Amino acid sequence: xxxxxxxxxxxxxxxxxxxxxxxxxxxxxxxxxxxxxxxxxxxxxxxxxxxxxxxxxxxxxxxxxxxxxxxxxxxxxxxxxxxxxxxxxxxxxxxxxxxxxxxxxxxxxxxxxxxxxxxxxxxxxxxxxxxxxxxxxxxxxxxxxxxxxxxxxxxxxxxxxxxxxxxxxxxxxxxxxxxxxxxxxxxxxxxxxxxxxxxxxxxxxxxxxxxxxxxxxxxxxxxxxxxxxxxxxxxxxxxxxxxxxxxxxxxxxxxxxxxxxxxxxxxxxxxxxxxxxxxxxxxxxxxxxxxxxxxxxxxxxxxxxxxxxxxxxxxxxxxxxxxxxxxxxxxxxxxxxxxxxxxxxxxxxxxxxxxxxxxxxxxxxxxxxxxxxxxxxxxxxxxxxxxxxxxxxxxxxxxxxxxxxxxxxxxxxxxxxxxxxxxxxxxxxxxxxxxxxxxxxxxxxxxxxxxxxxxxxxxxxxxxxxxxxxxxxxxxx
DNA sequence: ATGTGC
Numbered sequence: 001x002x003x004x005x006x007x008x009x010x011x012x013x014x015x016x017x018x019x020x021x022x023x024x025x026x027x028x029x030x031x032x033x034x035x036x037x038x039x040x041x042x043x044x045x046x047x048x049x050x051x052x053x054x055x056x057x058x059x060x061x062x063x064x065x066x067x068x069x070x071x072x073x074x075x076x077x078x079x080x081x082x083x084x085x086x087x088x089x090x091x092x093x094x095x096x097x098x099x100x101x102x103x104x105x106x107x108x109x110x111x112x113x114x115x116x117x118x119x120x121x122x123x124x125x126x127x128x129x130x131x132x133x134x135x136x137x138x139x140x141x142x143x144x145x146x147x148x149x150x151x152x153x154x155x156x157x158x159x160x161x162x163x164x165x166x167x168x169x170x171x172x173x174x175x176x177x178x179x180x181x182x183x184x185x186x187x188x189x190x191x192x193x194x195x196x197x198x199x200x201x202x203x204x205x206x207x208x209x210x211x212x213x214x215x216x217x218x219x220x221x222x223x224x225x226x227x228x229x230x231x232x233x234x235x236x237x238x239x240x241x242x243x244x245x246x247x248x249x250x251x252x253x254x255x256x257x258x259x260x261x262x263x264x265x266x267x268x269x270x271x272x273x274x275x276x277x278x279x280x281x282x283x284x285x286x287x288x289x290x291x292x293x294x295x296x297x298x299x300x301x302x303x304x305x306x307x308x309x310x311x312x313x314x315x316x317x318x319x320x321x322x323x324x325x326x327x328x329x330x331x332x333x334x335x336x337x338x339x340x341x342x343x344x345x346x347x348x349x350x351x352x353x354x355x356x357x358x359x360x361x362x363x364x365x366x367x368x369x370x371x372x373x374x375x376x377x378x379x380x381x382x383x384x385x386x387x388x389x390x391x392x393x394x395x396x397x398x399x400x401x402x403x404x405x406x407x408x409x410x411x412x413x414x415x416x417x418x419x420x421x422x423x424x425x426x427x428x429x430x431x432x433x434x435x436x437x438x439x440x441x442x443x444x445x446x447x448x449x450x451x452x453x454x455x456x457x458x459x460x461x462x463x464x465x466x467x468x469x470x471x472x473x474x475x476x477x
Numbered sequence: 478a479t480g481t482g483c
Contacts, residue, residue: 070478094478095478095479096479097478099478132479132480132481133479133480133481191480195480201478201479201481202478202479202481203478204478237478238478239478239479240479240480242479243478243480246478246479326478
């Protein structure tokens with residue numbers, strides 16, 4: 001644990017760094033003692049940097065899966081008040097804008113999947129493009145690109161990818177308002193024109209999982225989950241488009257920071273006032289990036305349904321929910337007893353609205369928003385539900401995954417992709433990937449213990465555990 | 478995360 005950053009234990013699952021130097025607010029980390037001890041000192045340093053940005057409200061937060069990121073920690077949450085000089089930061093959203101997870105029920109039990117598992121994983125691997133630079137069968141011209149950037153998953157459904165009923169189970173009903181395709185450069189558009197409906201690389205995957213354990217039967221029933229059900233998890237984002245938007249705006253934000261009177265503790269924290277031309281331009285482009293990710297996951301859902309229709313015609317894939325974990329969104333939150341409109345950055349952190357929140361679909365409003373936690377390849381995933389107390393703890397945010405425990409480079413020194421695949425196959429978990437190096441980088445041992453992460457999130461009060469899933473097959477970038 | 482990068 002850090003010598004340099006004095007952590008005060010606030011409770012069994014929360015830790016605090018009091019403001020010092022240029023920090024305007026404290027840093028708060030939700031974690032158990034083991035997670036805190038193993039957390040990179042860089043997380044604390046980055047959290048203190050975030051806490052020093054103009055207009056930050058209440059505290060800079062780190063989730064239990066936090067690790068070192070670009071500028072902001074991954075697993076970081078920070079909210080800014082536009083009227084107090086609050087800022088928006090490209091690095092605070094992350095390069096993979098609106099990277100997120102979508103979970104689907106299949107209407108099948110795992111016993112129905114097992115006999116055709118190999119056929120299913122091979123068909124998915126053929127049908128869903130994966131890997132660095134992967135392209136799909138959809139090619140968008142500039143007009144189509146603009147419509148996609150404006151319409152998100154709603155556009156995808158209009159194009160015949162999926163069903164109108166899907167939209168109800170997506171954040172923002174599948175279409176992020178305030179997107180400004182005019183702020184998305186020609187280069188970003190070009191990079192994306194052949195990449196719709198592709199999974200990408202890194203930690204992105206498509207898995208078929210077994211519901212292994214139900215923690216909260218009432219909420220599980222509301223989410224349509226039963227033990228032994230087969231479910232699909234899709235984890236991916238906005239591909240080359242989001243990355244290009246992030247890269248370009250980061251550069252502009254570095255250039256004009258001093259003009260806005262912003263002193264950057266770290267160049268990677270480049271940001272612009274929300275109430276500035278650049279801040280508004282970024283928000284418009286970022287929202288278009290959100291729509292790109294929502295459309296991408298929608299198209300992949302359609303491809304997945306086609307595969308199931310072929311291999312398991314009895315299947316009926318219905319959307320449980322779709323959550324993004326790299327965003328900046330305008331939300332209303334109580335601060336010291338007063339509702340305030342804040343721009344909440346969640347980078348590697350999942351929105352987790354509690355019961356009653358009007359943003360949650362009516363059919364789920366009584367139980368809270370599904371919080372989808374994708375574990376690493378070969379390990380378990382979790383579904384949680386937003387809690388009422390989460391509002392006062394982290395602007396209704398929770399963890400997003402297991403969180404890396406070491407660098408990709410170190411992981412490739414410790415594991416061989418081929419042996420990882422073989423070992424998982426022995427446990428009946430089938431992996432298909434174009435990159436054995438990618439598999440080594442994503443080896444289960446390179447990640448934190450996802451169950452410890454989820455337990456800490458629950459015990460800190462951020463969200464409530466609902467169900468635990470085990471992977472049976474996985475296609476990976 | 479990324480038409481992976483120096």
